[in-house]
Amino acid sequence: MKDSNQAPAEAADPATSTPQAFTKYQVFVVAILAILQFTIILDFMVLSPLGAQLIKELSITPKQFGWVVSAYAFSAGASGLLAAGFADKFDRKKLLLIFYAGFIVGTLMCGLSPDYVSLLVARIVTGLFGGVIGSISFAIITDLFPMQLRGRVMGFVQMAFAVSQVMGIPLSLYIANAWGWHAPFLALVGISIVTAVAIVVYMKPITAHLQLQTERKAFGHLVHVLSDRHYLKGFAAIVLLATGGFMLMPFASAFTVYNLGISLEDLPMIYMVTGVCAMIAGPLAGKLSDQLGKYKIFAWGSVITMIVTGIYCTMGVSPLWLVLLMNVLIFIGATSRMVSASALMSAIPEPADRGAYMSVQSSVQQVSGGVASVLAGLIVVQTSDGTLQHYDLIGYLVVLSTLITMGTMYYINKAINQKAKQAEATTAVPA
Template sequence: MDIKASLNAPSEQVIILLMVLVQFINMVDYMMVMPLGPDFAKALSIPVHEAGFIGGVYTFAAACMALLLANRLDRVDRRLALLCCLAGLAISTFLATLATGFYSLIAARVAAGLFGGPAASLAMAIVIDHVPDERRGKAMALLMSAFPTAAVIGVPLGLEMAHWFNWQAPFYLVSVSTLFVMILIFWILPPQSAHLAAARKTPPFKMTTALTDPIMRQGLSITGTAIFASFLFIPHLSPYIQFNLGYPREEIGTLYMIGGLATYIIMHVTGRLVDRLGPVSITWLAAAGSLTIIFTGFMPPALWPVIVTFAGFMACNAMRNVAVQTTNSRIPAPQQRAGYMATQSAVRHLVSGFAVAISTLILTTNETGALEHMTSVAWLSVILTIMLPWQVSRLHRSLTLRKQQQTEKRALAT
């Protein structure tokens, strides 16, 4: 054992913080494209209702790369793989600033997705490696807090930079920030190769495992349902708020900041509640809140102020995702974590991209720029929102039974 390395090993909290930074950069890189849609659509002569495809291609590219690497991520040092992915993300995000039209911007976002997807999976696997089950809910909430933090800090800053300078400015900022995070990881995080020892005794993750293991299939299923319900709305929030609800463009950054703050608070409360009460009850609570927001904010007439609809949507979505991700984190063994998380990421990106495509095909833009047929999108989300708690309950029962069986086997062995 390397005593010096052991003494200098970063704490659990430091490791989580580093991975939160990775997720933050990834989330800003992805999230800022959606609210910036009206800006680069105008600059590059892209129809507003087609701007959602710019976000959608990122998700499909991330899914494809995650599927290609799922069988290999558990066979290498997670730290080295993460640094390679972040380097690719920095370069591809910079290339977006050179776009001159719809197709060149699409190409740059495809490249970003190829590296961003595996980076998120590796960050998740590293956190799961270092955090035991009894603190997993809180850890997942911290890791997923990158989303509201991006909404509070990253997206508003990107919107303001685009307003002050041009639409390329936020992409410059993300590229430089990614390089900074790479330096921190190289300097602080030791090699992450403990899972390789377990892989010598038990085979690492294979894609066929996710298809044949009923618990893994259930985990991927709840991920798909949660993401589909959310991404029917997410790419279209900015134009819907501006053109349908009449919210001024200059205040969109502030709106994302307030919504992100509400999400951040709810997410950390949810993480603690999941550890205490379990994910099933939290998923039912999130479903009730989501249905309320959908019926009162996305079906005419809108009954709440824009800020209530937006903040409520983001907070309920975050609550649902923490419960789903905590449940999923308990499924794979150590030598299967990166591969399973990559497969989950692929499902997340494929489903979100499919949801973006479906909602974009349903919606149309009228002469004022307002989105029509939002009620149809809302009803589709309602169906999925009602399905999710039942799915989580079923998976939770399967995990409990598996744990009991493993405990009985160990007792018999001793």
């Protein structure tokens, strides 16, 4: 019987594939990683809807708020590079728990921060640990699941993003309105502790990749990953993918309230409705990417994103139903891109390089997102009545980056398919 911790051989991504069933342990892994991703994503995303409240209560400018958001991204980027060299040299379960413990401490610091400076420091600490967790999780997925299952796995794990919209953010806003902006972070600490205990008790060690390691030192391993031309194409795609979300997200709630005329009381409803739709879109996009092709789903999601974003960022005061519709379409497009791209790019690294590649990828994503957040903070100007100016320019930049990303992912998809065909030809046994 095949060891469940063994890294599966890569398979091609045909237009159609035969669905495979998950084992009970695989179901647990998918579930616990989804919950873990929920805590990480909510910790980051909750700042955006709290933006209007934080700017007011801490008496800070949009530029300062942009730094609060990007502080997490920059520190996460730095830790990703530092972790890359030894990411493949330890049991992935132990590595996951170490960084998750640091994330919990950082989130606790956020919940106890009395002012802007302490919050900024807390976000840096949280980013140092939390920014690496996603890369470790995706390395675990790539180790335990074959290519023909990864679309569905990514769809369910990335559904954590949608669940944070449906449950996490509305509940966090409710808690923040009732007990202050510190309370959501403290509640998140409690959920994270329970998740960590479940990982300790039920997750098996993941060590098969250790058998593939060479004598290369940590720094040499990092240099190897950073110099591989195939890996560099994947990192370039991540830079482009991160730009859009990080430019739009930090000021989304402020734009919705001050420019579109939606009340703070209706804001949770927008996040809840869009989250429900994203919960449906995530697993569906994963299933379709396995059946129809991951790049095809990515391309359709990109087209939806470009059209709707171009319209949305130029809107003025609008009725609630229209704002809801536009947000739903944006999230369907974004979810389709995120799920299909994650599944597709999981085939880029070799088994022995997965942890390092995912760490560098996470680092590149976070740093790119941090730069995008700072850039957005420099572009957007808030008038005396709260209205945001130049948000339309951000929309145009997102459309441009999405278009370029489509071209980049096309060549990545082509290279992965060629690699799969070569592997099949090499391992084929003559009749």
